[in-house]
Amino acid sequence: MNDIILHHYEFSTFSEKVRTALGLKGLAWRSVEIPGLPPRPLLSPELTGGYRRAPIMQIGADIYCDTNIILPTLERLHPVPSLYPNGSEGLARALAFAWERQMWIPSISVLTHYIGEHIPPEFLKDRKESYLGIDISKEAMAPRFDQDVQAVRAQLAWLRQALSGRRFLFGDAPGAADLACWQTIYLLRKNCPPEVDALLGLAPLTGWYDRIVALGHGSPTPMTSEEAFAVARDARPAPVTHLDADGDPGGLRAGCPVRITPDDNARVPVAGTLVAAGDQEIVIHRRDAQAGDLHLHFPRIGFVVEAV
Numbered sequence: 001m002n003d004i005i006l007h008h009y010e011f012s013t014f015s016e017k018v019r020t021a022l023g024l025k026g027l028a029w030r031s032v033e034i035p036g037l038p039p040r041p042l043l044s045p046e047l048t049g050g051y052r053r054a055p056i057m058q059i060g061a062d063i064y065c066d067t068n069i070i071l072p073t074l075e076r077l078h079p080v081p082s083l084y085p086n087g088s089e090g091l092a093r094a095l096a097f098a099w100e101r102q103m104w105i106p107s108i109s110v111l112t113h114y115i116g117e118h119i120p121p122e123f124l125k126d127r128k129e130s131y132l133g134i135d136i137s138k139e140a141m142a143p144r145f146d147q148d149v150q151a152v153r154a155q156l157a158w159l160r161q162a163l164s165g166r167r168f169l170f171g172d173a174p175g176a177a178d179l180a181c182w183q184t185i186y187l188l189r190k191n192c193p194p195e196v197d198a199l200l201g202l203a204p205l206t207g208w209y210d211r212i213v214a215l216g217h218g219s220p221t222p223m224t225s226e227e228a229f230a231v232a233r234d235a236r237p238a239p240v241t242h243l244d245a246d247g248d249p250g251g252l253r254a255g256c257p258v259r260i261t262p263d264d265n266a267r268v269p270v271a272g273t274l275v276a277a278g279d280q281e282i283v284i285h286r287r288d289a290q291a292g293d294l295h296l297h298f299p300r301i302g303f304v305v306e307a308v
């Protein structure tokens with residue numbers, strides 16, 4: 001019942017970040033493979049209330065949307081070994097958010113330069129209409145390629161600086177900051193021809209890159225969407241003891257109806273009632289006709305919370 005269930009797909013790099021976090025912690029988990037684009041029956045909207053991005057972590061009837069809440073939750077439930085070595089939690093959370101925001105579209109631009117002709121039209125249509133809001137076909141991205149290479153190189157320059165003489169960003173142990181920076185590079189090194197290393201100046205980072213690959217994925221065992229859905233249906237949400245049940249630092253009260261929407265892409269609002277909130281996490285309750293009572297957890301950063 002308390003199994004970690006990850007709804008994910010193989011080529012999702014944000015999923016790879018979580019899979020590698022599970023590897024870092026040496027955890028066993030249940031793996032639900034979802035399609036690379038909707039529909040994703042028995043997950044969205046049933047368990048997520050309409051939030052559509054990947055990955056999703058499920059523990060019983062608790063659903064965690066976005067890696068910026070999934071990693072801190074893994075840390076809360078399984079603190080050793082830490083994702084935040086040497087007191088790095090604040091910096092790691094900030095760096096992960098900024099890095100991924102800054103790198104995502106320029107990295108996709110480099111990716112499409114190399115492999116854009118192989119991306120199926122229905123995937124391009126979905127990403128334009130329901131996820132990124134831009135056309136990521138090779139032709140549409142080509143005019144911005146040079147600018148995007150500069151942007152990625154500038155980011156990587158300070159990553160090289162930060163890693164100079166160190167095994168990982170915060171010392172000898174890997175952590176969440178490494179995983180966030182690494183996953184955007186993984187997107188490119190996994191899918192592009194080897195010349196991407198020279199284009200972006202990646203050679204000095206390959207030792208660090210390989211040390212993160214070596215963390216592995218922990219111990220996944222397959223599970224079907226139906227089985228995961230049955231787990232949610234048969235479970236009750238866990239009591240929230242790590243957040244303020246009186247409500248939200250911004251003034252919302254527990255029990256009040258709210259709507260939570262990503263502020264960057266895939267802006268589908270999720271409706272529910274506030275259970276508890278803090279500066280870094282918000283938990284809402286929603287009831288699905290089949291799955292029953294669920295708690296949905298979101299990070300505060302990167303989401304707009306509105307009373308409705």
Ligand SMILES: N[C@@H](CCC(=O)N[C@@H](CS)C(=O)NCC(=O)O)C(=O)O
Nearest residue numbers: 012013014052053054066067068131
């Ligand atoms: N901020 C989100 C970003 C997640 C994200 O954009 N994931 C990509 C896959 S790597 C995605 O959802 N793509 C569209 C989709 O699969 O529906 C997080 O950290 O979880």
